[in-house]
Amino acid sequence: MKVPFVDLRTQYYQIKDEILSSLEMVCENTSFILGPFVQRFEKNFSKYVGVKHCIGLNSGTSANYLSVKAIIQPGDEVITVPNTFIATTEAITAAGGKPVFVDIEEDSYNMDPEKIEAAITKKTRAIVPVHLYGQPADMDPILEIAKRYNLFVIEDAAQAHGAKYKEQNVGSIGDIAAFSFYPGKNLGAYGEAGALTTNSDEIADYARKFRDHGSREKYVHEIEGFNMRMEGFQGAVLDIKLKYLENWNDARRRNAAYYCELLKDVDNVILPREMPYARHVYHLFVVRVKERERLQQFLKDKGIATGFHYKYPLHLQKAYQYLGYKEGDFPVTEKVMKEIISLPMYPELHREQIEYVVDSIRDFYRCK
Numbered sequence: 001m002k003v004p005f006v007d008l009r010t011q012y013y014q015i016k017d018e019i020l021s022s023l024e025m026v027c028e029n030t031s032f033i034l035g036p037f038v039q040r041f042e043k044n045f046s047k048y049v050g051v052k053h054c055i056g057l058n059s060g061t062s063a064n065y066l067s068v069k070a071i072i073q074p075g076d077e078v079i080t081v082p083n084t085f086i087a088t089t090e091a092i093t094a095a096g097g098k099p100v101f102v103d104i105e106e107d108s109y110n111m112d113p114e115k116i117e118a119a120i121t122k123k124t125r126a127i128v129p130v131h132l133y134g135q136p137a138d139m140d141p142i143l144e145i146a147k148r149y150n151l152f153v154i155e156d157a158a159q160a161h162g163a164k165y166k167e168q169n170v171g172s173i174g175d176i177a178a179f180s181f182y183p184g185k186n187l188g189a190y191g192e193a194g195a196l197t198t199n200s201d202e203i204a205d206y207a208r209k210f211r212d213h214g215s216r217e218k219y220v221h222e223i224e225g226f227n228m229r230m231e232g233f234q235g236a237v238l239d240i241k242l243k244y245l246e247n248w249n250d251a252r253r254r255n256a257a258y259y260c261e262l263l264k265d266v267d268n269v270i271l272p273r274e275m276p277y278a279r280h281v282y283h284l285f286v287v288r289v290k291e292r293e294r295l296q297q298f299l300k301d302k303g304i305a306t307g308f309h310y311k312y313p314l315h316l317q318k319a320y321q322y323l324g325y326k327e328g329d330f331p332v333t334e335k336v337m338k339e340i341i342s343l344p345m346y347p348e349l350h351r352e353q354i355e356y357v358v359d360s361i362r363d364f365y366r367c368k
């Protein structure tokens, strides 16, 4: 049996007619960049998230960048975690800031609120919790610290469309949020796309201008911006897929529950924990194991694709040597990241596929 890591084709076949007729309309309207299809998606996504504004962009990385750029001055420090995709921190640096890392909690794999205060300096301007794998970070204590120190909170919600923190949708909890619609995400475009969400009129106005060369009116430039506009095709695809997101997230949750049921008595596997405050949407189903490289190869030989999210913590990557961190600085992150492996996860995954993955994991530990 083959179990791919994600299966975008099966999902496409389910919605093919709707998608193709919508793409045809984009062509008929020649609404290739921004325009009515993007606007409709922005309206519907802001309603879904529960915020005043959604600004459609050309990638999640752009959303990360613009959310930081909107609020910091060059030299400001921005606190985040070392177990994230590099876009989170690239955005901080590109906006003129300096990433400052804090460690994570061992059960949620998200920012440990208790570690934040020690990292705050006079230069700190913002905190960027990442809702990693689809599980919200513990936002209440983060918001409380931010309020006390007068800091902005930017949610990196790239992996968590539809996740909830105590009944509130992620993307509506901090001051700004960045979403990615990279094709494999819970809500994925058919190309590059992202969005910034916020309740602030001022930040929304800045982001809307910035994404289009600093202009509200063509060739009238109020500020120097850049080209970060969402394409019409992506707006059209996303607007269709948004209608299915809740069902797809429910299917992910069912798949996660089935994995957990089947794996619960396997000693060598630590299962993901859904925190009491969270509705986890399982963008990734990440377990912790012994000998993950050997397990990965074993599963690959059986036709099962897996991944490491992520292979190394950012503070130990060559790209961030200049920040001066060393091994041992973030012990929880370092320990967890040596053990994690992401198993196949997508809404269309069959029960038989999950059973096959679990049986194969059992075989691996039995064979040794």
Ligand SMILES: Cc1ncc(COP(=O)(O)O)c(C=O)c1O
Residues within 6 Å of the ligand: 059, 060, 061, 062, 064, 084, 085, 087, 088, 130, 156, 158, 159, 179, 180, 181, 182, 193, 194
């Ligand atoms: C946590 C996180 N932040 C930011 C991004 C960047 O999004 P994009 O790939 O759409 O630029 C991603 C995408 O993989 C991500 O997982």
